[in-house]
Amino acid sequence: MAVKKIGKQTVKLQNPPSIIAYASVVGPKEGDGPLKEYFDQIEQDDYLGEKCWEKAECKMLQNAIILAMQKAKITTADVDYLLAGDLLNQIISSSFTARQLQIPYIGLYGACSTMSESLSLGALLIDGGFADYVIAATSSHFSSAERQYRFPLELGTQRPLTAQWTVTGAGATVLSSSGDGPYITYITTGRVLDLGIKDANNMGAAMAPAAVDTIKTHFSDTGFGPDDYDLIITGDLAKIGKDLTLELLKKDGIDISNIYTDCGIEIYDCERQDTHAGGSGCGCSAVVLNGYILTEIKKGTFKRVLFMATGALLSTTSSQQGESIPGIAHAVTIEMR
């Protein structure tokens, strides 16, 4: 077996990369939520002065990356790889950002799992000796996502209570081969699971099985259990997906309820902000990680966190053709040592 592989899907990093800087940029609604104090930039205009939401999303992603590089005191010339993806068709936010920054670029698509997908690959590239600095980044925008995936906003379509609210936000993490932590120590790469959910307004339920599969695999590969973590946080399962995840794990005798939450629940005050089941989108886990989680790890609140962004790998075409919604979840262990 490959030297750094433990178990079936997990890598134990031998020279754990350090997160030396991170940044988050959010829209007005996220800036009015419970995590507002953790974000670096809160935009008051969700167009960011651009003519359309797609360009606004791209600008937000650029701003998050530039801010993270400034905090890390590095320039684009120092960065070996930019690993990024987003929800827009052909990931234009990421590709146009890469055009602007001129960093060697690896485009990813993992839907809302992109933050942990990019962190995973970035950590592997550094641990493998291929890079000194990697930037992992992603973004989403409520308005660009709604009009691409669902309905024109002008229609004012009523949303069911299972629906989630796509986060307007971008997050960027700078990984380095040296630094004082937090460190990335384990990576569990997910498989695609699909239990047959077809309702695109119930993504949490569609993604929960993948989250459960990755948590179970992570525990079995590493020998860890719930007691080894202060926090297990999924990407954007929101209320319904979170409850399902707890329930499915309990059936297998695993109880993580004391240390488990979801980025889609933390980001909004769902009652007051009328976001139904909670937040979603690549930007959801990206800004919660690059705002709340990493800050609290650095403060010492959490010693070891399992961060697990989750993605629903559907498209409008696959839904129209009667397909169900496949889900994926990648887990990344982040800790101070």
Place this chain on the structure above:
Amino acid sequence: MAVKKIGKQTVKLQNPPSIIAYASVVGPKEGDGPLKEYFDQIEQDDYLGEKCWEKAECKMLQNAIILAMQKAKITTADVDYLLAGDLLNQIISSSFTARQLQIPYIGLYGACSTMSESLSLGALLIDGGFADYVIAATSSHFSSAERQYRFPLELGTQRPLTAQWTVTGAGATVLSSSGDGPYITYITTGRVLDLGIKDANNMGAAMAPAAVDTIKTHFSDTGFGPDDYDLIITGDLAKIGKDLTLELLKKDGIDISNIYTDCGIEIYDCERQDTHAGGSGCGCSAVVLNGYILTEIKKGTFKRVLFMATGALLSTTSSQQGESIPGIAHAVTIEMR
């Protein structure tokens, strides 16, 4: 600098992964072209018995991967990572294939550069000690691409002579930490370049600057020149992009004309098959690599090849919003030793 990095954008692999098997599946038009003897499966029905082209594309990708695994005498349980992407929105061909195969999955988006993007990452994951077997794969389908990116086929829209024909095909490569070659020895990861081309019917011109940039960077990082290669082959620049690439390189005093061709030119007999500037799509470089190139390397025709798939990172939305077309090219050195 990271231990395995040479120059700015290039990695020299210290334990070069071996390509232990490869497979290609193509549609009827490709099976009627000059490379037909190299393909494993030539489909006579471009629906592959499915109800729509998107499902046909997905099936083609699955078939190519399963065939490559059979040739490698491995099963899905042996494979550490599936690295795949395609042109369809949210890369559904790849994600639904990953759902079927249940291999840990990393979804990529690099447009038509996906074959070299996936090969690059796969080789890095093996050289880094994270995997024993990786599958790199991609696909495209003329009919699913046309209706997503351009016009409904039923319209019978006339195509300008600069237009390229999206290849119906899928290719898969099995990389291993041990084997008798061909080996992947160098990887040059591209930056995104954009010289302002806005015509989505002239992708070759839009991608040529990225190809030129990556070739120049590869030469300067490695110290290699045209004499060190028997073949330099770009992904899908086709006639116009190929001529531009040669011209731009000549301006910098680099002449690769004796050893240079493009997958988009090789795959069709453009005059007889009425494919205008030539082939394109993720599947173009995928089937030329996993048919013609690797077979001829194994035969000894080519000793060292620079394979460089090229991608146009536009979307219909970015074009409608007036954006030009960013391009990217990743280079992979493949050789017998």
